[in-house]
């Protein structure tokens with residue numbers, strides 16, 4: 001066994017490393033925090049290098065990789081370029097509702113170009129009055145002739161100003177299951193209004209903001225799948241997303257762990273390297289165990305999803321555990337770099353701010369635990385246990 005945890009391996013890791021070096025992703029990651037913008041050039045380059053849509057079927061332009069291998073490559077992208085480029089790589093995955101339920105014409109017009117890095121498709125589910133409880137959304141798409149009229153407000157939306165199109169969820173009145181329906185909405189239609197981004201703690205390149213729809217006319221061809229099925233579609237996507245995001249958060253934290261181990265091995269205080277102080281060394285040793293264990297769990301969950309097993313509980317726990325592990329590791333990285341760790345001289349504070357979004361985005365930590373608890377007590381209670 002190696003004395004330190006070794007990074008997960010895959011035949012394509014060298015390709016990821018070469019691309020990260022060619023595009024200077026580590027530097028761009030820091031730049032995009034200071035001057036937030038959507039990195040269109042890198043997005044395009046990732047598409048050309050076939051790093052968007054790693055698990056997307058080859059027939060749709062992706063690599064068709066198993067989820068387990070995808071997780072390893074996302075881990076490395078995140079290790080080298082923070083959350084930004086790994087999340088970009090996941091954009092087609094975040095839009096799999098379109099790939100799986102959109103008409104062939106919509107897939108050709110939006111999904112394939114998304115995988116090539118030519119078009120950006122966002123997701124708009126959250127509203128001012130409905131986030132965790134997304135079923136409570138109030139936006140409506142009212143049928144009128146051969147179209148729908150979309151009215152409502154979507155909040156917390158990544159790429160609100162930059163997306164070429166978005167998958168928007170709205171209620172079609174009079175349909176079953178609350179009528180929540182998915183639409184592919186080109187973002188240049190008349191009647192769409194956007195607020196300025198208020199500015200975020202981390203993930204600043206996403207420039208999150210609010211998008212308001214005022215009787216926006218959507219031809220029927222823009223509907224994705226059936227009326228009233230939008231929420232079912234997104235649920236399936238979420239399980240995969242949770243486990244893939246876990247891989248990404250661990251990659252970010254692992255890079256800070258490696259850098260901190262090197263730092264405390266050299267930095268001297270009280271006549272010895274910091275690594276000779278148990279108060280410094282023990283937390284880092286604990287972190288190595290947490291990182292490895294959480295990675296092994298995540299890899300197992302990804303393989304299980306790939307085999308088609310129902311692992312909503314495990315995927316939710318993987319995301320929750322990965323975020324908590326990563327935040328603890330990143331906090332130690334800040335701490336053991338001392339005053340400089342707290343500054344922008346090192347990337348640890350940015351990584352912490354970016355990963356902190358993981359407790360909220362794509363389902364909050366409380367909702368991850370709610371999913372897990374729901375699964376645990378799903379079966380009939382049976383007989384009461386005896387003392």
Ligand SMILES: Cc1cc2nc3c(=O)[nH]c(=O)nc-3n(C[C@H](O)[C@H](O)[C@H](O)COP(=O)(O)OP(=O)(O)OC[C@H]3O[C@@H](n4cnc5c(N)ncnc54)[C@H](O)[C@@H]3O)c2cc1C
Nearest residue numbers: 123124125126131132156157158357360361362364366367
């Ligand atoms: C970086 C980032 C990017 C995002 N991008 C997008 C995007 O592109 N598109 C999009 O649609 N949304 C996006 N979101 C929004 C995100 O999905 C929501 O913020 C999230 O689902 C929480 O919803 P909310 O903000 O309304 O919080 P609320 O639902 O109001 O929750 C507030 C708090 O209450 C807790 N809570 C709520 N219900 C329960 C419960 N039943 N049990 C226990 N605790 C509960 C929550 O966990 C949370 O801690 C993004 C968010 C972030 C941070």
